[in-house]
Amino acid sequence: MNANPETLLEVKNLVKSFGKLQVLKGVSLNVQKGDIIAIIGPSGCGKSTFIRHLNLLEKPDQGEILFKGKSILGKDVESSRIREQIGMVFQQFNLFKNLNAIENIMLAPVTLGKLSKKEAEEKAIELLERVGLSEYAKHYPSKLSGGQQQRVAIARAMAMNPEILLFDEPTSALDPEMVGEVLKIIRDLANSGMTMLIVTHEMNFARNVSNRVLFFSEGNIREEGSPKELFENPKDERLKDFLAATKH
Amino acid sequence: MKKFLWTTFALFLFLLIGCSDNSKLANRVFGINDLKHKKVGVQIGNTADIYATDFGGDTAKIQVERYSKLADAIQALKQGKIEAILCDNQPAIAFVKKNPSLDILEEVFVEETYAGVIAKKNTSLLDSVNSAFEQLKVSGIYDSIINTYINETSNFHYIPKTKNAPKLVLATNAQFPPYEFHTANGIEGIDIEIAYFIADFLGRELEIQDMEFDAIINAVNSGKADIGLAGFTITEERKQSINFTTPYANSKIVIVVRKNSSSEQSLSIKELFYNNLIKDSRWKFIVEGLGNTLIISLFAALLGVFIGTAISFIRCTNEVTGRLKILNRISMIYLAIIRGTPVMVQLLIIYYVIFSSVNVNKILVAIIAFGINSGAYVSEILRSGFKAIDPGQVEAGRSLGLKFGHILRHITFPQAFKNSLPAMTNEFITLIKETSICGYIGLTDLTRGGDIIRSLTYEAMLPLLIVAAIYFIMVAGLSTCVARLEKRLKKNER
Numbered sequence A: 001m002n003a004n005p006e007t008l009l010e011v012k013n014l015v016k017s018f019g020k021l022q023v024l025k026g027v028s029l030n031v032q033k034g035d036i037i038a039i040i041g042p043s044g045c046g047k048s049t050f051i052r053h054l055n056l057l058e059k060p061d062q063g064e065i066l067f068k069g070k071s072i073l074g075k076d077v078e079s080s081r082i083r084e085q086i087g088m089v090f091q092q093f094n095l096f097k098n099l100n101a102i103e104n105i106m107l108a109p110v111t112l113g114k115l116s117k118k119e120a121e122e123k124a125i126e127l128l129e130r131v132g133l134s135e136y137a138k139h140y141p142s143k144l145s146g147g148q149q150q151r152v153a154i155a156r157a158m159a160m161n162p163e164i165l166l167f168d169e170p171t172s173a174l175d176p177e178m179v180g181e182v183l184k185i186i187r188d189l190a191n192s193g194m195t196m197l198i199v200t201h202e203m204n205f206a207r208n209v210s211n212r213v214l215f216f217s218e219g220n221i222r223e224e225g226s227p228k229e230l231f232e233n234p235k236d237e238r239l240k241d242f243l244a245a246t247k248h
Numbered sequence B: 001m002k003k004f005l006w007t008t009f010a011l012f013l014f015l016l017i018g019c020s021d022n023s024k025l026a027n028r029v030f031g032i033n034d035l036k037h038k039k040v041g042v043q044i045g046n047t048a049d050i051y052a053t054d055f056g057g058d059t060a061k062i063q064v065e066r067y068s069k070l071a072d073a074i075q076a077l078k079q080g081k082i083e084a085i086l087c088d089n090q091p092a093i094a095f096v097k098k099n100p101s102l103d104i105l106e107e108v109f110v111e112e113t114y115a116g117v118i119a120k121k122n123t124s125l126l127d128s129v130n131s132a133f134e135q136l137k138v139s140g141i142y143d144s145i146i147n148t149y150i151n152e153t154s155n156f157h158y159i160p161k162t163k164n165a166p167k168l169v170l171a172t173n174a175q176f177p178p179y180e181f182h183t184a185n186g187i188e189g190i191d192i193e194i195a196y197f198i199a200d201f202l203g204r205e206l207e208i209q210d211m212e213f214d215a216i217i218n219a220v221n222s223g224k225a226d227i228g229l230a231g232f233t234i235t236e237e238r239k240q241s242i243n244f245t246t247p248y249a250n251s252k253i254v255i256v257v258r259k260n261s262s263s264e265q266s267l268s269i270k271e272l273f274y275n276n277l278i279k280d281s282r283w284k285f286i287v288e289g290l291g292n293t294l295i296i297s298l299f300a301a302l303l304g305v306f307i308g309t310a311i312s313f314i315r316c317t318n319e320v321t322g323r324l325k326i327l328n329r330i331s332m333i334y335l336a337i338i339r340g341t342p343v344m345v346q347l348l349i350i351y352y353v354i355f356s357s358v359n360v361n362k363i364l365v366a367i368i369a370f371g372i373n374s375g376a377y378v379s380e381i382l383r384s385g386f387k388a389i390d391p392g393q394v395e396a397g398r399s400l401g402l403k404f405g406h407i408l409r410h411i412t413f414p415q416a417f418k419n420s421l422p423a424m425t426n427e428f429i430t431l432i433k434e435t436s437i438c439g440y441i442g443l444t445d446l447t448r449g450g451d452i453i454r455s456l457t458y459e460a461m462l463p464l465l466i467v468a469a470i471y472f473i474m475v476a477g478l479s480t481c482v483a484r485l486e487k488r489l490k491k492n493e494r
């Protein structure tokens, strides 16, 4: 059934409507282990909706999603088991406000029995160090800047040791001076071989970090290729307009 | 906050001084014929109520003002709110003795006889009680009792001999001297002595249940009490729902009015305090009532939080996941019923309908009733606390593989609880104040404790103000504690 052992995720002909509005119009995509895929496109074209499907936060009307060759949409599939392996980082960080930084990171692995409390704590300390926030372990979200919150959120997703990490515009809600610190963390992750899908408006970042770029427009992938191909030699008219508009 | 408390205290003192001087009012009723069109007080459910309501046909109607306690009617009469009171002769004599500004008219309103009440289905008890009455008269004990309480020529008290036997439960309304009234030693009076005698005669141990007069027949019929003795006059209407024992006393309904020139001195504050609190250890009624109010409020609040949390969990789970459909439907019905009916009616239903046949502890009944009531409000408060949490946190939890229950326990509930604290405090403040209706099931809570003192001293102001002050202090204390807790929870997030 599984043609390519390196394929982590296979999306086939995904269709989704909200009421009368068809947001995804038959999206297909293969993600290989180690892929770093940047997703770009104009606002409202369905990028978030697409990426949320991969984390089972939305259910498609039609289509199929295979994770490591097995469907994850069947009724018998436990969504929480899949979500453990596919982490997500949100535009609005979404930290648990009643827990401090280290508790935010430890909660899922301890609650789900993946790690003992002690192991989780060690891991959380290590992750906080990795995102440069060792000193902020006991700080509550309300006392952290946006950039710091997003870095904790990345560490939180990493604590589950996911196979794939999804980012939905991780820097869009940040003040400009904080964008760099978050992008640096994501770049480090990319260098460590993590498989990632990143929805972003940071064109330079998309170009430098990813190995593949998807251009979304009106509910589907209009063009796909290496960053070099896509940014230097765009074919789709809408992609050309889009790139021209973002260059200012 | 301190300044505020002082201001309130000053206001309290001001009221105390301002109210203690009653202006004298003239009497306007000199005979039965003067009653027409006048405001006349009666006790709810007493036969005087029935007679007064029927009096005068359509042309000369009395404006009947119904009080649940005669003592309240006495106060109203003294303050000029009503012009006369119709009540039984013996209590009238007792009241007038303590209130020199009042008088009983010589013209009698109506003559009547008293008997005990027993449930219709309980004919065997009726027979034995009637034999007991016979024995009571034959033995001369009845005369001794009357000599003690009415003629005051004797000092006889019946000493019951039966101990540790099955209970004979007496329902009465201890606001009706000399038949039944509160003293520092408990409830005493003619009916009480008779009841002890009857219990002994039956080989049973007497238990006295003090309740509102109009609740007694209900209590006897529902099996909460075996017999009712409270100066019941035999009437055709009552006969339809209950059996009467042999009559044991004759009485008349008389007219109590204000004297024209009053010799009554208004009491100084010191005397007021002495009369209402110190004399016969009356403060004990307040202390007992306060204890019960605190116990009921505390445990009802705990039960309410427990029920409210469970219901809000069910409703939120259903809202988000669509599971627990049946439980959710049940919760909705519970919420609709509890929020759609007065807590007082709920308390009465729980006491008289749900626990009608069991002899359950009244405090427990009150805790259950107020707990169930409070649970409905707590659940809605918590639910809006849940609504205030941004859904992003729930999504983040799900994206990590956490199940809905985990998210509820670790993330949303703690935040919902904190969001709900101010509204929850209000709910508990309401709860404390609402327990003041416990008197309706004959439970001595704080309000009722003050009422008992009021019925002994005929003094409205001081007992009521003291009770109000104690409620106020409880509420202020609770508010302060919660404000502190809130501050601490907030600090936790810093």
Ligand SMILES: Nc1ncnc2c1ncn2[C@@H]1O[C@H](COP(=O)(O)OP(=O)(O)OP(=O)(O)O)[C@@H](O)[C@H]1O
Pocket: A018, A023, A042, A043, A044, A045, A046, A047, A048, A049, A050
């Ligand atoms: N839960 C929902 N219910 C109804 N409509 C929705 C819902 N979620 C998204 N939409 C609509 O679907 C369309 C695509 O939304 P989506 O958030 O996927 O766009 P996007 O590409 O991520 O845009 P942006 O760059 O602004 O984040 C929009 O028109 C949006 O209004």
Ligand SMILES: [Mg+2]
Pocket: A047, A048, A049, A168, A169
């Ligand atoms: Mg989006």
